[in-house]
Amino acid sequence: MAGTSSVLEDNSVLSRLDRALVPVEWFFALISGIAVFSLMFLAVWSVMGRKFFGSPLMGYVDYIEAAMPLIAIMGVSYVQRTGGHIRMDMLVGALSGRAKWLFELISILLILVLIIALIWGSWAHFDRSFDCARPLCSRDSSIDIGIPIWPSKLIVPMAFSVLALRLVLQAWGYARALVLGLENPVAVPLILTVAEQAKIEADALGDD
Amino acid sequence: MDPITIGLWTTAGMLVMVVLGMRVAFAAGLAGFAGLFWLRWNGFDYDPARIGKALEISVKIAGQVPHSKVSSQALSLIPTFILIGYLAFYARLTTALFEAAKRWVAWVPGGLAVSTVFATAGFAAVSGASVATAAVFARIAIPEMLKVGYNKQFAAGVVAAGGTLASLIPPSAILVIYAIIVEQDVGKLLLAGFVPGAFSAVVYAMLIIGIAVVFKNVGPPVTGFTWRERFAALPPALPIVAVVVIIIFFVYNPFGDAWGTPTEGGAVGAFIVFLMALYRGMRLSQLKEALIETAKLTVMIFTIIWGVLIYVRFLGFAELPSAFSDWITSLEMAPMLILICILLAYAVLGMFMDAIGMLLLTLPVVYPAVMALNGGEMVSAADSAFGMSGPMCAIWFGILVVKMAEFCLITPPIGLNCFVVAGVRDDLTVQDVFKGVTPFFMADAVTIALLVAFPGIVLWLPSLAG
Amino acid sequence: AATEWNVSVWGKRRAFTEHVEKLAELVSEKTDGEFTMNISYGGLSKNRENLDGISIGAFEMAQFCAGYHPDKNRVITVLELPFLGVENLQQEVAVSNAVYAHPAAVDEMAQWNAKLLMTSPMPQYNIVGTGTPRDELAEFDGMRVRATGGIGEAFELVGAVPTSVTSAEAYQAMESGVVDTVAFAQHAHLSFGTINQADWWTANLNPGTVNCPIVVNIDAYESLSDSEREALDSSVPEAIDHYLANYGELLKRWDEVLAEKEVEKVMLSEDAIAAFRETAAGPIRSAWIADMESQGLPGQELYDLVEQTLADAKASGS
Numbered sequence: 004m005a006g007t008s009s010v011l012e013d014n015s016v017l018s019r020l021d022r023a024l025v026p027v028e029w030f031f032a033l034i035s036g037i038a039v040f041s042l043m044f045l046a047v048w049s050v051m052g053r054k055f056f057g058s059p060l061m062g063y064v065d066y067i068e069a070a071m072p073l074i075a076i077m078g079v080s081y082v083q084r085t086g087g088h089i090r091m092d093m094l095v096g097a098l099s100g101r102a103k104w105l106f107e108l109i110s111i112l113l114i115l116v117l118i119i120a121l122i123w124g125s126w127a128h129f130d131r132s133f134d135c136a137r138p139l140c141s142r143d144s145s146i147d148i149g150i151p152i153w154p155s156k157l158i159v160p161m162a163f164s165v166l167a168l169r170l171v172l173q174a175w176g177y178a179r180a181l182v183l184g185l186e187n188p189v190a191v192p193l194i195l196t197v198a199e200q201a202k203i204e205a206d207a208l209g210d211d
Numbered sequence: 212m213d214p215i216t217i218g219l220w221t222t223a224g225m226l227v228m229v230v231l232g233m234r235v236a237f238a239a240g241l242a243g244f245a246g247l248f249w250l251r252w253n254g255f256d257y258d259p260a261r262i263g264k265a266l267e268i269s270v271k272i273a274g275q276v277p278h279s280k281v282s283s284q285a286l287s288l289i290p291t292f293i294l295i296g297y298l299a300f301y302a303r304l305t306t307a308l309f310e311a312a313k314r315w316v317a318w319v320p321g322g323l324a325v326s327t328v329f330a331t332a333g334f335a336a337v338s339g340a341s342v343a344t345a346a347v348f349a350r351i352a353i354p355e356m357l358k359v360g361y362n363k364q365f366a367a368g369v370v371a372a373g374g375t376l377a378s379l380i381p382p383s384a385i386l387v388i389y390a391i392i393v394e395q396d397v398g399k400l401l402l403a404g405f406v407p408g409a410f411s412a413v414v415y416a417m418l419i420i421g422i423a424v425v426f427k428n429v430g431p432p433v434t435g436f437t438w439r440e441r442f443a444a445l446p447p448a449l450p451i452v453a454v455v456v457i458i459i460f461f462v463y464n465p466f467g468d469a470w471g472t473p474t475e476g477g478a479v480g481a482f483i484v485f486l487m488a489l490y491r492g493m494r495l496s497q498l499k500e501a502l503i504e505t506a507k508l509t510v511m512i513f514t515i516i517w518g519v520l521i522y523v524r525f526l527g528f529a530e531l532p533s534a535f536s537d538w539i540t541s542l543e544m545a546p547m548l549i550l551i552c553i554l555l556a557y558a559v560l561g562m563f564m565d566a567i568g569m570l571l572l573t574l575p576v577v578y579p580a581v582m583a584l585n586g587g588e589m590v591s592a593a594d595s596a597f598g599m600s601g602p603m604c605a606i607w608f609g610i611l612v613v614k615m616a617e618f619c620l621i622t623p624p625i626g627l628n629c630f631v632v633a634g635v636r637d638d639l640t641v642q643d644v645f646k647g648v649t650p651f652f653m654a655d656a657v658t659i660a661l662l663v664a665f666p667g668i669v670l671w672l673p674s675l676a677g
Numbered sequence: 678a679a680t681e682w683n684v685s686v687w688g689k690r691r692a693f694t695e696h697v698e699k700l701a702e703l704v705s706e707k708t709d710g711e712f713t714m715n716i717s718y719g720g721l722s723k724n725r726e727n728l729d730g731i732s733i734g735a736f737e738m739a740q741f742c743a744g745y746h747p748d749k750n751r752v753i754t755v756l757e758l759p760f761l762g763v764e765n766l767q768q769e770v771a772v773s774n775a776v777y778a779h780p781a782a783v784d785e786m787a788q789w790n791a792k793l794l795m796t797s798p799m800p801q802y803n804i805v806g807t808g809t810p811r812d813e814l815a816e817f818d819g820m821r822v823r824a825t826g827g828i829g830e831a832f833e834l835v836g837a838v839p840t841s842v843t844s845a846e847a848y849q850a851m852e853s854g855v856v857d858t859v860a861f862a863q864h865a866h867l868s869f870g871t872i873n874q875a876d877w878w879t880a881n882l883n884p885g886t887v888n889c890p891i892v893v894n895i896d897a898y899e900s901l902s903d904s905e906r907e908a909l910d911s912s913v914p915e916a917i918d919h920y921l922a923n924y925g926e927l928l929k930r931w932d933e934v935l936a937e938k939e940v941e942k943v944m945l946s947e948d949a950i951a952a953f954r955e956t957a958a959g960p961i962r963s964a965w966i967a968d969m970e971s972q973g974l975p976g977q978e979l980y981d982l983v984e985q986t987l988a989d990a991k992a993s994g995s
């Protein structure tokens with residue numbers, strides 16, 4: 004389950020960069036939430052139109068497909084910042100001190116390799132669908148109403164670029180902890196025990 | 212080197228990364244990307260001059276997957292189902308449900324516990340996520356049970372177990388994920404979850420009544436509600452019924468004139484709950500909170516989806532799934548015995564892994580094998596090993612693995628629902644909850660055995676749908 | 678060394694993929710197993726991204742349909758214009774081959790590093806529906822029909838509402854009442870199960886069809902040895918013949934299928950069809966030609982090529 008955790012802060016450059024990136028990540032996550040919300044209205048519109056006004060929403064599926072990357076990928080860095088992506092932390096959680104930071108650092112660097120590759124690959128995917136010598140710059144269009152697909156494809160390298168920045172900061176944070184032998188480093192998600200995680204999960208739906 | 216060997220080594224590498232604590236989504240994505248590269252360069256006979264080309268091709272194949280795989284209408288159900296759960300909380304549907312269940316059924320032995328099970332089952336009909344359900348009811352139901360003298364371990368166990376119902380009773384994020392991976396009809400799968408979900412709830416309720424009759428000190432009945440009070444408790448819980456009706460109408464048209472697809476049904480359900488939350492005074496800040504929380508959970512799930520699908524794309528090139536199913540079907544064992552071994556393997560795996568991660572990682576290889584075991588995708592019921600057609604087997608196996616995944620939420624050592632319940636209540640330790648939930652996971656084991664032995668429980672409703 | 682090609686198609690093995698299966702068999706035979714094809718049904722790519730996969734070099738051969746993404750393959754969408762007047766699969770093969778050989782088509786596909794190898798000829802689409810048969814044009818008004826590309830546009834012009842669902846969701850959409858009717862070729866009505874849901878099928882509406890070529894990656898094609906390339910090229914006509922024979926069998930069985938499923942065969946009057954063609958064919962064709970010409974593509978020339986080839990094919994008796 005979501006291993007939500009806490010990120011410590013101080014006045015170091017690293018921590019300030021960490022906090023500077025948060026508003027961008029939060030904004031991306033909010034866009035994702037708003038897109039889910041819009042999907043809801045889109046469906047209501049589509050059903051009402053078809054059921055009661057005899058005029059179904061043309062291209063309903065095309066709109067959903069275009070919105071999905073927004074919903075599914077925009078917030079990827081926001082979740083990475085707090086360590087929210089699922090993992091098995093039984094082993095790394097049992098480690099302490101430098102051994103732990105070494106494991107975390109290696110893991111972040113490996114993720115960074117993947118994300119850099121995916122920025123390249125997803126950009127190429129976008130680039131194949133984009134050609135400004137054509138109407139609407141479109142070299143790939145949706146199946147029903149023929150809307151250009153490139154804007155939706157562009158979201159992926161965009162979100163991954165923010166994630167790459169986040170990973171660089173986290174790698175820096177772990178490397179610093181490793182070198183200085185820190186106990187509670189800033190700018191990286193600190194592992195919580197499963198119980199602490201669950202507590203946060205439980206508190207997420209606070210009393211209204 | 213042959214592709215299958217590369218596939219096996221890459222898979223082993225991925226598992227090592229997962230065990231060492233790398234985020235599952237990225238471990239799978241990296242394994243997939245590395246595997247694609249290895250496979251390609253192997254195809255180039257490790258010619259140093261062509262390493263760049265091999266890298267470029269594998270980067271581009273992997274880079275297609277996130278956009279390509281998330282741009283799916285069927286997957287749009289997942290965020291909608293998650294949103295419904297958060298909105299339902301602000302619509303105070305949870306409290307209303309528990310109150311109604313209490314007034315109607317708390318008079319039986321172990322009454323409040325039975326009420327809790329029915330209230331979680333009711334909430335399951337709007338919520339797609341088990342953990343959230345357990346968290347919500349730990350707040351609402353446990354204090355009430357303690358007030359009338361329930362054993363606190365037992366009370367905690369009831370809530371942890373009741374929470375698991377959310378992933379079988381539609382809507383269910385995990386059933387949608389299963390449907391996507393195995394390319395089966397989402398609507399039918401959701402429909403298929405209904406009876407086993409309700410069945411599980413009834414098994415829980417009977418278990419509670421039995422325990423309450425045998426051990427008098429577990430929990431007294433709560434009586435004294437007038438019929439007037441009972442009926443007065445219903446209207447606040449009604450939106451749940453409305454949402455359930457809508458989803459049923461959208462999934463299957465009982466009166467021959469249905470309203471739309473499951474995707475639309477989920478979204479319209481969310482809309483109704485949203486209106487309800489507005490009516491109950493949800494503030495803008497709360498809406499924003501609900502949207503951010505929805506986004507977080509959605510992104511988390513989708514990151515695993517695209518990460519694992521990069522690995523699956525690699526598997527496609529490495530032909531590993533077909534090799535595995537060839538191997539499974541060549542075993543000199545009864546198909547049913549193999550199936551039971553697979554389910555047991557899930558039980559073990561589930562002790563250490565998250566449910567969604569577990570299904571996404573294993574299904575691409577295991578599902579084709581199970582289908583092959585039954586006699587193929589298109590086999591007729593008469594020619595099959597399990598006595599059901601290919602599409603029906605896909606549904607049946609889906610319900611079984613989802614039930615397994617839910618079972619894992621309440622088994623030690625990392626049954627997350629138990630941790631959630633303990634986390635909400637300061638007076639409970641995790642050991643308390645695990646102790647309290649023990650009868651329920653034994654009940655679940657019985658339920659799973661019954662679903663295996665009598666597939667009809669799963670299949671009669673979807674088979675009515677044609 | 679042995680050559681192994683990955684081939685990306687989708688769905689299940691069916692009449693629509695028989696030429697690919699046959700091609701793989703023939704090529705392997707002719708090269709004594711030196712050149713083999715590994716056909717993957719959906720494991721290598723999403724069907725709408727097969728052209729991307731060819732362009733990347735992810736696999737060497739693939740099938741796709743023009744209507745999935747008109748902007749990727751503007752030229753060959755000429756073959757999806759409504760009411761071209763194609764009467765059978767042989768004629769469909771003839772017009773496809775003519776367009777595939779046109780420099781504009783070759784050039785546009787070359788931008789994807791793709792070479793058009795052969796078509797997957799399909800009979801004219803026809804609609805299945807539930808309830809009372811719609812056998813007059815006026816009854817198409819407000820009808821929610823699952824149809825893509827030019828066929829969808831044609832239905833729109835006579836008052837119907839093309840409604841978006843993927844082919845895989847067509848059955849569900851029909852069952853749940855999202856659409857009243859679904860337009861497919863016969864094999865797709867069978868493989869996507871829409872025929873099981875139907876009360877009637879239009880036998881002679883014939884509004885058009887979709888065009889789904891098989892393409893190969895140019896680099897892979899050029900790096901074949903002479904004997905391998907010869908084996909591939911020479912197998913194409915045989916593969917197409919096999920496809921036509923196989924589809925012919927399916928069409929022969931079609932009437933039995935209709936009877937077995939108790940689906941009524943609906944014939945529209947000549948007048949109704951003429952009125953449909955009148956309303957849809959001209960305007961859509963003109964709009965298509967204007968759109969292509971404005972993008973610097975020879976729209977008129979392509980359309981004329983189709984007309985001419987079709988007339989020749991009919992004259993020569995196919």
Ligand code: NA
Pocket residue numbers: 334335336337338339340376377378379380381382383
């Ligand atoms: Na549910």
Ligand code: NA
Pocket residue numbers: 561562563564619620621622624625626627
């Ligand atoms: Na577990």
